Amino acid sequence: MFEPPIQRLIDELARLPGIGRKSAQRLAFHLLTVEEEDARRLSRAILEMREQVRLCRRCFNVTDSDECSICRDLRRDATLVCVVERPQDIVVVERSREFRGRYHVLGGAVSPIEGIGPERLRFRELVERVRTEGITEVIIATNPSVEGDATALYLAKVLKPEGVKVTRLASGLPVGGDLDYADELTLGRALVGRQEM
Amino acid sequence: MFEPPIQRLIDELARLPGIGRKSAQRLAFHLLTVEEEDARRLSRAILEMREQVRLCRRCFNVTDSDECSICRDLRRDATLVCVVERPQDIVVVERSREFRGRYHVLGGAVSPIEGIGPERLRFRELVERVRTEGITEVIIATNPSVEGDATALYLAKVLKPEGVKVTRLASGLPVGGDLDYADELTLGRALVGRQEM
Numbered sequence: 428m429f430e431p432p433i434q435r436l437i438d439e440l441a442r443l444p445g446i447g448r449k450s451a452q453r454l455a456f457h458l459l460t461v462e463e464e465d466a467r468r469l470s471r472a473i474l475e476m477r478e479q480v481r482l483c484r485r486c487f488n489v490t491d492s493d494e495c496s497i498c499r500d501l502r503r504d505a506t507l508v509c510v511v512e513r514p515q516d517i518v519v520v521e522r523s524r525e526f527r528g529r530y531h532v533l534g535g536a537v538s539p540i541e542g543i544g545p546e547r548l549r550f551r552e553l554v555e556r557v558r559t560e561g562i563t564e565v566i567i568a569t570n571p572s573v574e575g576d577a578t579a580l581y582l583a584k585v586l587k588p589e590g591v592k593v594t595r596l597a598s599g600l601p602v603g604g605d606l607d608y609a610d611e612l613t614l615g616r617a618l619v620g621r622q623e624m
Numbered sequence: 625m626f627e628p629p630i631q632r633l634i635d636e637l638a639r640l641p642g643i644g645r646k647s648a649q650r651l652a653f654h655l656l657t658v659e660e661e662d663a664r665r666l667s668r669a670i671l672e673m674r675e676q677v678r679l680c681r682r683c684f685n686v687t688d689s690d691e692c693s694i695c696r697d698l699r700r701d702a703t704l705v706c707v708v709e710r711p712q713d714i715v716v717v718e719r720s721r722e723f724r725g726r727y728h729v730l731g732g733a734v735s736p737i738e739g740i741g742p743e744r745l746r747f748r749e750l751v752e753r754v755r756t757e758g759i760t761e762v763i764i765a766t767n768p769s770v771e772g773d774a775t776a777l778y779l780a781k782v783l784k785p786e787g788v789k790v791t792r793l794a795s796g797l798p799v800g801g802d803l804d805y806a807d808e809l810t811l812g813r814a815l816v817g818r819q820e821m
Contacts, residue, residue, distance in 0.1 A: 428715055430686050432676040436669040444654055456712050457641050463674055470670040472633040473655055477663045479629040491627055515653050518625060
């Protein structure tokens with residue numbers, strides 16, 4: 428429909444998650460009309476990220492060296508490990524400033540629908556870490572979704588025999604939220620997890 | 625917040641229209657986890673589009689050669705010119721299969737708010753074409769918006785003295801639409817432009 432170089436870019440942009448054909452078209456024409464250097468910078472940023480970013484050999488967080496900055500930080504508590512689905516989840520947990528241990532990135536969650544079984548995730552590497560790094564507690568911070576819950580259950584089953592404490596982030600009402608807007612599932616979890624005052 | 629190469633990509637993505645910081649972050653991590661070749665293809669598509677796509681020297685449509693495929697097509701009626709704001713509008717008009725003339729891309733619409741005056745658009749080039757190409761009718765297909773209407777009025781004023789017929793696309797009810805859902809402005813235009821049956 429469009430000139431081939433434009434159509435190719437539209438096709439590539441439309442492969443990105445959350446970008447439909449209409450948005451891809453709008454973005455392609457935007458990149459056609461901005462300053463040449465702006466378009467070049469985006470192109471370069473994609474390449475350089477892929478060239479420079481690796482996964483931490485210990486926790487699979489993103490890093491530009493062998494181990495990530497959190498694993499290298501000697502002030503962090505190495506006996507505590509927080510398990511997350513994706514590297515970007517680490518930034519969210521870090522923002523809370525409540526966690527001073529290390530992480531372990533699974534690379535996703537168990538999902539029979541998407542064909543992601545336990546063997547596709549980094550469970551084996553986690554068990555190995557529990558056995559060799561003197562870890563005393565594994566905090567499971569997978570998403571509070573069907574897949575995240577299934578992953579947490581599977582993890583608990585695998586880790587308990589290793590003699591390590593396994594906990595899961597509390598589900599409940601969001602702080603600052605309004606009871607009126609809470610869905611039944613969240614409210615149900617908040618009730619089950621209620622704490623004595 | 626993130627590793628520098630990731631943060632740089634997030635920053636570049638967030639400069640795109642309609643992409644917020646959250647989407648930029650999601651896209652960056654997507655590009656980090658897809659196959660290396662997929663990321664490279666997107667990076668390359670951006671560069672190649674900028675290297676290969678030029679503007680048609682006659683109508684300012686996008687093209688990969690000196691003149692665009694429509695201007696080169698000898699079966700098209702060279703006496704009829706359809707004026708659009710942006711190159712992507714040509715594809716929309718072409719889809720209607722009702723127009724067999726040539727185009728002229730203004731490069732935007734007059735907008736005092738955004739500081740776009742007539743001198744920023746390709747009016748002069750259009751007047752020049754009307755004088756030299758034997759054009760008998762100019763169909764104005766700028767958007768049915770405040771800016772598009774102002775641009776059309778300005779164009780009509782400039783072109784009339786050249787002795788060329790100047791028309792504007794009809795405004796009215798969208799085909800297949802429901803009268804219930806038509807806004808007052810559209811309905812008003814449809815009334816003014818009513819046609820005898």
